[in-house]
Amino acid sequence: MATDLHRPVSTPAAVHVAGLTRSFDGRAVIDNLELDVQPGEFVALLGRSGCGKSTLLRILAGLDRDIEGTVLVPRRRGVAFQSPRLMPWKRVWRNVVLGLPGRPERALAERALTEVGLEKLAGAWPKTLSGGEAQRASLARALVREPDLLLLDEPFGALDALTRIKAQRLVGELWQRRGCAVLLVTHDVEEAVLLADRVLVMDGGVIAHEQRVDLDRPRDIADPRFAELRTGLLERLGVDTAVAAA
Template identity: 60%
Template structure:
């Protein structure tokens, strides 16, 4: 997916552009009090499904989000990385409408889905009923079956959640999220509890679902490799502020063994205060669809 002008300054031309984040230009709703959340179609002026201005959040007097400005275009995939406590999940919860204590101005679409690190399946409902939970109408069951087919679990429609592996349960969570045809898909470390091989398979599946349905995606992750493999842009959060943006322009398929990939990885790890003194290990598979 081609990089777009988002009001963020990129300073180093390369396979990925690294730069400091500048505040987007244009009118900003500066207001006190709880976040002003608006729903609607994609902004024609900004071409964005998400427009955040001056988003703030504090806990016990400690600022966790500091006047964040953020734009997300239709169909764009953005990854948020940062140390624990940097504000990644807090910002994602604000986008999801799950935090009533957020201040600022926020434009988000009504059709949003969230996938958490835990699948959060209802144990007394079968897989297909978990997928269509909250959905009514004559076509709900058929839509749930289609969603399960897209994640390769159509044969498990009648299974109980307790019989699923961790990866299968997370596939059900993805199917449930995608059944709602979201304009905005929010992912809070959805693969963090999975083993390495399952994570790779989930990366391939997620990218396939994204390319097929074209939601805008915000992924919170601690895994720098995961961010580079999947995203159009990577934003680094430090102490509640966007400290750096990386525009990923690697060709398809993206490979961890690519020198440009390793350079991006080293730069991001350095920004996070982690020394990368060895090349990335060989992987049994990588994401086949590299540049969106």
Template identity: 70%
Template sequence: MATGLPRSVAERAPETTALPASVRGLTKSFDEHTVLNGLDLDIRPGQFVALLGPSGCGKSTLLRILADLDREIGGDVQVARRRAVAFQSPRLMPWKRVWRNVVLGLDGRPDRAKAIQALEEVGLGHRVDVWPKVLSGGEAQRASLARALVREPDLLLLDEPFSALDALTRIKVQNLVGELWQRHGCAILLVTHDVEEALLLADRVLVLRDGGIAHDQLVEHERPRDVSAPGFVAQRAELLSWLGVH
């Protein structure tokens, strides 16, 4: 595929590929500015990957491409057909009850039982029939996660889903995401600016810089993780160094 030609992400069913996402030579430009330049990336089944990098480096652009929300690209991108996205904003439709938001876009008639099951899993079983406007910020983000999980994705894409939450709620939702990942076993790509968050949740942390993956670091600490552990502190310092913070 020639660089810069309009195209869509190629979809593969799980049975035809071992990888939820495989990217080769990905290029993306906005006018004269190249954001992604020959990027290569593989995400393995069940792997939790966190993507770090300075603002404007292309983190969210990469996530949108994997979600097939940006099609003006060059290179080769293969993504499992079953994928779901949760953004920084929950993006709930205010004119639909919470349960209807969860199953919005699924094939067939709205499945209330399926929505209830997903909402109970994220701790919102008591909010099934309310309007989105009465939800707190943390509850709305949980509803967004339920909407993603109800699709039973092989790849879950999270674009800074905790950044708008207060500190306490953020910790609770982070813990919830970790629990859901271990329960469902899907691969996750988390875009974040928070080094500590990346190390707490992911088992692989990438640093995006100059249009490509500049650093690829495995995180092998046992869960639940202790931010004061010597190995954790050392990895945090290494990642901050790659991000230009010494």
């Protein structure tokens, strides 16, 4: 029988995972995984499709409890997914405070919306937002919870290239301002190196590789050290960089 030890973190780490296993129909998607994320650390998680990245994030978010092992996380967590998941029948500000206890006031939502540059759209309907604006509203919904841990599941995946760059910059600024721990699940190696303190590669249900990113911020993708890190991670993911560059 699976043992769920998901409870508020009581260790110096913002996230502590030990011996975590999650199986589906007898197949272990996550297999005895170990992971620690320090307070204020920005960690990016890479891996091939189906390797268990999003499953791990859902477990850390408390959305999947059918597990074995130990998972210790902060009580205050915020989550943003690739799809903004806004309720179309609720105005933007009401979406931001959705799920908070009691009857949170509009001013609370407006403060979070101001952080992401959407203060003028608090009273708008979700269907009137662009893709980038909807994703920023989703970020505001995560931030309004004053998280000690921010979980991001490919939040920029559906955005066009220019909007994606702006959204990446916004997340970096929010992280530096807030000082919370961040775990970003992404398929984009360049994005991982651009934003993270540490990049993890998941394979076979475990963390198979760890790469620290000791580059000054803001980072320059033209920096040869940036290119070297990106190439090394692509090779870890099984990408033939010589072919990719051709």
